[in-house]
Amino acid sequence: MAITTLEQLSKYLDLTEEEKSWKPASVGVPLCITEHYLSLIDPKDPSDPLRRQVVPTCRENENLQSESKDPLAEVDHSHGERLVHRYMNRVAFLATDICPMYCRHCFRRRFTGNMMGSASRQETEEAALYLKDRPQIREMLLTGGDPLTLSDMQLDEMIGTFRKARPDLIIRICTRYPVSQPSRITDRLVAMFKRHDSAPFYLMTQFNHPRELTPESIRAVSLFVDAGIPALNQSVLLRGVNDDADILEDLCNKLLFNRIKPYYLFQGDMVSGTGDFRVPLRRGMEIEKELRLRLSGLGMPNYVADLPQGGGKVPLCGNYIIEEPDKEKGSWLIRTPEGETRILADS
Ligand SMILES: *Cc1c(COP(=O)(O)O)cnc(C)c1O
Ligand code: SF4
8 A cells, every 4th residue: 555644654764854844735746655666765764865756855845936836837838737738749648647656856746646637538539639630749748647547448548539539649658657666567558558559659767766676667667668669768857866977877777778768867847846856957967977978878868957937848968069160160179078179170
């Protein structure tokens, strides 16, 4: 059974004062920790990086002026409550607001964990109709919440509705189940996706720390990859969890070794109550620079920020161009990752 109260949690962990004084916030996610994830937490370490991701503290109750409920302006880009159309060629469908376990850093906390449940048949059909009329939309993120909280049968019906409208739509299954409760992922679930194979599926995971990659989670992801569904990982850069080049290097190498391509490393969004997790941008860029030296191209995630007021995602990689060419010379002055300079001529 999952842990949903501080009282239950105190049987497993000696709660700190900051943890004990957490109050559920109006814009916040509930307390819920799966048995699986709890078993990975070191009870002797109050600053365990896994514990930080799921055990709330009173620092969640602090709101900064620069933070807001919905910095990505998802509501402004929504069609109905569930479909977010921010980019021309791709959309996000919020299949449910429920997760099997809630991350304290959740960026979609305006929506997540409000106990609304899964999208109704009508909401799904309206979203499918929207997609049917817009062939320029080529990809859909099936997200939430965690879409795999739906039963296999509900998912089958939901995907069937989208597939009927758009057999050519690439669907990304965005889920943290391989981390939170890998036993949810079964041959039956993967076979259900495969029955809707008129266009590809991609699995998008969220591993933030190498200790989350357990034999069970690796098995769960393998079921997808073995079935021909590629896996990509989106980590969030989190203070006291993974704001360290050694940890991220280890995470990315382990992901790659287990056929999960590191895709994004997100700068923490300016969401209310998540200040405790935010890493200064300069520090993030230092880590990114260091990772670029240590990781292969395949193992290197893109460090990105999703800008406030719905500005969208931008890469935050270092600038390697020192000087653009003047008209006569036509040569660029460029910095190497090691910090030397080279000239790259246009012709
Ligand atoms: C991040 C995001 C996407 C996907 O963007 P990619 O850069 O293609 O991964 C799509 N829709 C919304 C609303 C998003 O926030
Ligand atoms: S799994 Fe995703 S939606 Fe659910 S709480 Fe974590 S970050 Fe939020």
